[in-house]
Structure formats: structure tokens, C-alpha cells
Amino acid sequence: MKIRENVPISKLVTMRIGGVAKYVFELNKELEIIKARSEFKARGLKKYYFLGGGANTFATDEDFNGVIIINKYSDITIEELPGKEVKFTVGGGCKWDDFVDKTTEMGCTGVECLAGIPGTVGAAPVQNIGAYGQDVSKMISRIFVADFLTGDLKWIEADDCHFSYRKSIFNGKERGKYFIIKVEFILSRGEISGELYGSLQSYLDEKNITSREPAVLAEAVRNIRDSKLPDPEKIASSGSFFKNIYVMPEEIEDLDKRGIPHHGTKVNTGWLIEKSGLKGRDFHGFKISDKAALVLINDSAKKYADLERAVEEISEIVFDKFGFRLEQEPNVIGKEDRK
DSSP states (O other), rough: EEEEEEEEEEGGGGGGGOEEEEEEEEEEEEEHHHHHHHHHHHHHHEEEEEEESSSTEEEEEEEHHHHEEEEEOOEEEEEETTTEEEEEETTSSSHHHHHHHHHHHTTESSSSSGOOOOOOOHHHHHOEEEETTEGGGGGGEEEEEEETTTOOOEEEEEEGGGTTBOOOOOTTTTTTTTTEEEEEEEEEEOOOOSOOHHHHHHHHTTTTTOOHHHHHHHHHHHHHHHHHHHOOSSSOEEEEEBBOEEOOOOHHHHHHTTOOEEEETTOOHHHHHHHTTTTTTTTTTTEEEESTTTTESSSSSSOOOHHHHHHHHHHHHHHHHHHHOOOOEEEEEETTTBO
């Protein structure tokens, strides 16, 4: 376990804002969380925060008088199951896209449309990441965790994670309780079936690609993402900043009357932002991407206070035009930490 002191959180998150963390614990072995918990208690700390790759998190301007715990354990074990199924048990610190590559190399379907998403495997179930018609929760069998409050180790079955759109127990009622050590996935060899997500199918048609091999689709998804989304390693951002909006079934008729496109009960928040005339506009040093309106880019801001003002102004403009309240996707260290 590596311990660092007085670390700028802005160096740990892709949005590049945040105060200073008193400690950062980096865990490289499977069960080092036990040692980290003991060190946490021995130092008399009260606050902690579990951080993945930093792509869906930023921090307030205040210093964080506690420890940020980062999982770097990235082992992948593979077990062939009867039939076409393959079990992958993956360390929470493994880069998500490295795991996707491993599955597609083996000809497995299930996460190929989630290619190119930044972050770690351990962070994926927290937000229940999804894209182009696939959700990570559909492929998760169970998750091995440490209860940071008690020190107990246990497996949590997928059904007990209460997955929904960008939600799970890990960012809901059990927020901050469980440290995700590793995740077990069960995928199948073969190709995706059924109708593909609209923009993905359009890209394939445009490129005259008819193959549905997992590696082919993964490459297509990465190309689409690269054309619209900034690389957070190069451009300060946190991916899709605003969540899409879900309405009640009885509200769909009203959407149709108002000419608001939707996919079932889901409304594309990016469309609302774009039609509000906000694409490419700057708010307090934060710019709405001119390629993908869900993306907020940190052009020049240094403070979380600037982000708060930007989000408030963007949200008010969209609400005034369409009557929908925007909700941000990233987590905030300093607002949601355990005390």
C-alpha cells in the first residue's frame, strides 16, 4: 500500500478541480483494504472517499481532511463455463477499457458497446454505466466487497445491488459503506442479437460494416465516442455531465405534442441543452462541448464554485425553455463523503 500526504485532488480527477486531500492510500493487492482500514483508524481519521479513475468525480474547493482510497488491484482471472459462457473476475482497479479489450479478444459479447468509457471496473457498477443499448449491470454476476464500517468481506449478488439508471446501492442507500475489491462478470461467446442502438447502426451503415463481432462493434463505438467526446486524459472534463431524463409513461403524449424526441420514457438531455442554444457556450470557465451537449469541458476554471454557478445557470435556462430539471452525473468529494 502506498500512502501519500497533502495531495491535490485536482490531480486525481479528470475535471481538474478540487482542494487538497490530507492522505491518499493506493491499494495494489486484493486485500490491502484491510490494512488501509487499520491505517485509517490508527491515524484517527474520520472522513474517507473511495475513488476509481477520477473520470466521474470532482471535489469542492475546501481541503479534504481525510483519506481518498484508490483501488489499483487489476488482476483478471478467466474461467470457461459450460456452453458458451465465460466468467471474468476482475480487480476493481483494472481500467474498464482494458477489461473490454480482454472480453472482445475472446469473442465474448455483453460489454462491447461500453468500449471507450473511462474509469475503472470497480467504478462501473457504482454508476451502473451504460451506452449504446448495453448496461454493465446485465453482465455482473456478483461483487466482492469490504464493508469499511465493520471490516467484513463478502460477495454481493447482482440482484442485491438494486441496479437502475445510473444507480446502485453503492451510490444510493449504502453510499460509502462498501469498497469494491473485484467484480465477477458472466459473458457469452458470440455476437450481440436484436436491434442495435440507432447511432451505432447508422455508423455501421455509413461505413458498410455488417459484422457484429464484439471486437468490430467495440472499435466502432470507440470511433463514435472519439468523434464526439473529449479524451479526459487530454481535455479536462468528466464525460457525460448531465443525466438523461426519464418521464412517466403518461407524460409521453405530452412529449409528442411538444415535439420533444424520446426513446420510450427516456428524454435525451443533450437534445434539450442543444435546443436551448447552449452548445459551445461558456459559463464561468466551463464550456458546453460543441460536439456533444451532455459534455461540460473545463476550459479555464480553477474552482468548484465556478462549476456550481455554471451548472445552476445551464439548468435554469433548460428549465425555463422545457420545464425539465437537469441532474448532474458525477459525484462530488466534500459533499457526499462519510463524516
